[in-house]
Amino acid sequence: MNLERPVAPDPYALLPQVPSFELTSTDVAEGEPMAEAHAGGNTSPQLSWSGFPEGTRSFLVNCFDPDAPTPAGFWHWTLVDVPADVTSLPTGAGAQPAPRGVTVLRNDMGTADYTGAAPPPGDRAHRYVFAVHALDVESLGLPEGATATVAAFASLGHVLARATLTPVFAR
Numbered sequence: 001m002n003l004e005r006p007v008a009p010d011p012y013a014l015l016p017q018v019p020s021f022e023l024t025s026t027d028v029a030e031g032e033p034m035a036e037a038h039a040g041g042n043t044s045p046q047l048s049w050s051g052f053p054e055g056t057r058s059f060l061v062n063c064f065d066p067d068a069p070t071p072a073g074f075w076h077w078t079l080v081d082v083p084a085d086v087t088s089l090p091t092g093a094g095a096q097p098a099p100r101g102v103t104v105l106r107n108d109m110g111t112a113d114y115t116g117a118a119p120p121p122g123d124r125a126h127r128y129v130f131a132v133h134a135l136d137v138e139s140l141g142l143p144e145g146a147t148a149t150v151a152a153f154a155s156l157g158h159v160l161a162r163a164t165l166t167p168v169f170a171r
Contacts, residue, residue, distance in 0.1 A: 009066070011064055015156065021050065021051035021052040021053070021132075021134065023047065023048070023132050025048070028045045028128075028130070028165065028167035029167060031166065033170070037116075038116055038117060038167075039116040040116055042113070043094070046088070046093075049163055052160070052161055056084050056136070056160055057084050057135060057138045058081055058139065058140075059083075059134060060132075060133040060135060060152075060155050061089070061132050062130075062133075063076040064076065066127060067123075067125075067127055069123070072149070074108045075147075076108070076117070076128065077094055077104075077113070077114040078107065078148040078151055079098060079105075080102070080139075080151050081101055081102055093114075094113050095113055105142075105151055106145075119171055121171040122171070125168040125170035128166065128167055130166070130167075134160045134161045136158050140155060141154075142154060
């Protein structure tokens with residue numbers, strides 16, 4: 001099987017441009033390989049964010065692989081309605097009960113948790129875009145069973161700023 005494909009664009013480059021803020025992690029770094037714990041171990045990395053705009057009323061947090069060999073990429077993790085006073089998630093938060101008021105949507109594996117990196121063996125390193133979106137609403141008001149794609153679409157008119165951190169992983 002030939003896995004050579006063009007590199008997908010930055011998934012946020014085609015959306016309306018918004019200001020950025022700081023997203024950091026003690027577990028992953030921009031452009032650097034992720035540890036196996038965040039891949040097959042299905043352990044979400046620690047994330048912290050700061051410098052988001054005044055008027056932020058909630059956050060949408062997600063992880064997306066634009067390099068997955070599908071026409072739509074692969075959603076690994078999505079949290080919606082994260083209260084504005086929550087500015088970090090500990091290592092392993094993706095397997096723990098969500099913070100108060102937060103809804104964890106089903107990922108593309110069909111589970112409401114963090115699914116680690118799992119690119120096909122022999123494929124190039126995939127990018128895992130962890131994004132925190134500062135929103136101007138307390139809740140996106142999503143229907144039960146909403147997908148990560150629905151959350152991304154519903155948030156479009158509400159994003160005040162966005163921060164991303166993109167580690168990579170290959171097998």
